[in-house]
Amino acid sequence: MARISKAYRLKLYPNRVQKAALARYAGACRWLWNHLLAMQQERYGAEKKFIFRFEMQKLLPGLKKEFPWLAEAPVHSLQRVCRNLHLALKGCFRNGKGFPRFKKKGVSRESFYVSNDTLRVEENRIVLPKLGPVKFRCGPVPEGKLMGATVSFDGRSWWCTVQCEQEAEVHQVAPEAETVVGIDLGLKDLITTSDGQRVKAPKNLRKAQKRLRRAQRMLARRRKGSANRRKQAARVAAVHRKVRDRRRDLQHKTTAALVGRASAVVTEDPNIRGMIKNRRLAMSFADAGWGEMLRQVAYKCEWAGKAHVMAGRFEPSTQTCSSCGTRKTGEEKLSLQQRTYRCGNCGLEMDRDLNAALNLRRLGLAALGLEDVGQAMPELAGEIRLPADACGDASAGEAASAASRYVSRKQESSDQPQMTDSQYANRSAGAHSHDDMRRTAERDAFHDSAFAGFQPAWI
Numbered sequence: 001m002a003r004i005s006k007a008y009r010l011k012l013y014p015n016r017v018q019k020a021a022l023a024r025y026a027g028a029c030r031w032l033w034n035h036l037l038a039m040q041q042e043r044y045g046a047e048k049k050f051i052f053r054f055e056m057q058k059l060l061p062g063l064k065k066e067f068p069w070l071a072e073a074p075v076h077s078l079q080r081v082c083r084n085l086h087l088a089l090k091g092c093f094r095n096g097k098g099f100p101r102f103k104k105k106g107v108s109r110e111s112f113y114v115s116n117d118t119l120r121v122e123e124n125r126i127v128l129p130k131l132g133p134v135k136f137r138c139g140p141v142p143e144g145k146l147m148g149a150t151v152s153f154d155g156r157s158w159w160c161t162v163q164c165e166q167e168a169e170v171h172q173v174a175p176e177a178e179t180v181v182g183i184d185l186g187l188k189d190l191i192t193t194s195d196g197q198r199v200k201a202p203k204n205l206r207k208a209q210k211r212l213r214r215a216q217r218m219l220a221r222r223r224k225g226s227a228n229r230r231k232q233a234a235r236v237a238a239v240h241r242k243v244r245d246r247r248r249d250l251q252h253k254t255t256a257a258l259v260g261r262a263s264a265v266v267t268e269d270p271n272i273r274g275m276i277k278n279r280r281l282a283m284s285f286a287d288a289g290w291g292e293m294l295r296q297v298a299y300k301c302e303w304a305g306k307a308h309v310m311a312g313r314f315e316p317s318t319q320t321c322s323s324c325g326t327r328k329t330g331e332e333k334l335s336l337q338q339r340t341y342r343c344g345n346c347g348l349e350m351d352r353d354l355n356a357a358l359n360l361r362r363l364g365l366a367a368l369g370l371e372d373v374g375q376a377m378p379e380l381a382g383e384i385r386l387p388a389d390a391c392g393d394a395s396a397g398e399a400a401s402a403a404s405r406y407v408s409r410k411q412e413s414s415d416q417p418q419m420t421d422s423q424y425a426n427r428s429a430g431a432h433s434h435d436d437m438r439r440t441a442e443r444d445a446f447h448d449s450a451f452a453g454f455q456p457a458w459i
């Protein structure tokens with residue numbers, strides 16, 4: 001038996017009184033975030049210092065006296081705001097995400113956290129603090145130990161994402177070389193697998209994304225505070241919701257199908273700092289939702305008892321020839337626009353994404369200690385369809401069981417000695433030649449933009 005954590009996304013059906021209360025709690029949390037953030041900003045300006053989580057929590061009683069309506073929100077929800085702000089402030093320097101932003105009413109997602117001690121599920125009702133039982137849509141009912149929940153509003157409905165911990169039977173799958181698959185996440189195609197299959201973003205998602213951009217442009221032209229602006233904002237929110245739902249559905253179906261047909265999956269490491277440098281590029285990366293896909297692959301592998309190998313941060317999977325192992329450096333390096341990999345050494349000509357997926361697979365085989373005997377993957381085609389029933393975590397709800405077999409992400413390649421991250425960092429720090437420094441900067445810029453879509457779960 002192993003312990004796995006699972007999330008259930010429930011659609012809430014609050015009554016009128018509950019609806020108003022939910023909005024007030026979320027509003028109180030938004031206000032608190034903005035209030036504390038403004039305070040932190042001021043403090044940082046004056047003393048170059050932040051106050052951290054528990055000091056922020058100590059301010060709560062005073063604030064509640066000053067603003068009595070704040071006391072109406074559940075105490076754990078307010079404490080969670082302190083924690084989230086603490087993490088955001090800490091993270092803004094470490095992973096370069098930038099300074100936390102103020103939450104705007106009607107623009108930022110309205111949400112608040114609910115701790116486990118006040119949470120209970122009774123048939124088709126979930127008991128929330130200070131609210132009592134709230135109805136939710138029947139579907140998979142949360143099981144196991146409830147760890148906490150986030151209640152949020154998507155512009156139309158209230159949702160409750162419940163985190164549960166469950167005991168589950170583990171069925172470990174032994175990786176077989178034939179069904180080890182490398183997955184490259186791209187811009188043009190959503191994913192490319194090492195056996196040459198592709199998943200494209202479906203037309204209706206791309207159309208909705210276009211519609212969203214158009215709606216946003218129109219919103220920007222409307223005068224602030226006008227009735228037309230308010231109407232347009234509601235339209236933007238509706239398109240946004242549609243895009244999000246479709247994307248979520250596609251991501252779950254894709255990752256479930258990928259993990260289902262492989263005995264081991266090799267991907268890039270999602271834990272790479274994300275900073276939006278090139279806005280246009282970052283936009284399309286964020287649309288592709290790489291970080292979320294990688295996160296899903298990781299936990300779905302865990303539940304299915306399959307190995308998931310993550311290639312190290314500095315594995316140049318796009319720059320290496322999958323046939324002879326030659327690595328492009330300096331001027332030769334493939335830019336993001338170049339779609340074909342041409343090897344100067346062995347003459348290989350191949351789609352860049354497929355080449356990268358093959359490299360990832362090779363790394364995975366080495367990490368798992370398997371001989372390459374070619375691939376015999378079951379077809380992916382036909383498995384991923386996009387019906388209208390976009391229902392979030394449903395695909396994740398079925399099969400489950402755990403204890404992952406993470407293989408070290410620092411692998412030895414058979415062709416060239418690979419540097420570990422710290423070695424690379426040392427080298428970068430001591431880079432002497434101008435060329436070296438430029439190359440480092442280029443690589444960082446690529447990684448920064450590549451993982452701009454990665455967001456921690458609580459945002």
Ligand SMILES: [Zn+2]
Nearest residue numbers: 321324343346
């Ligand atoms: Zn080659």
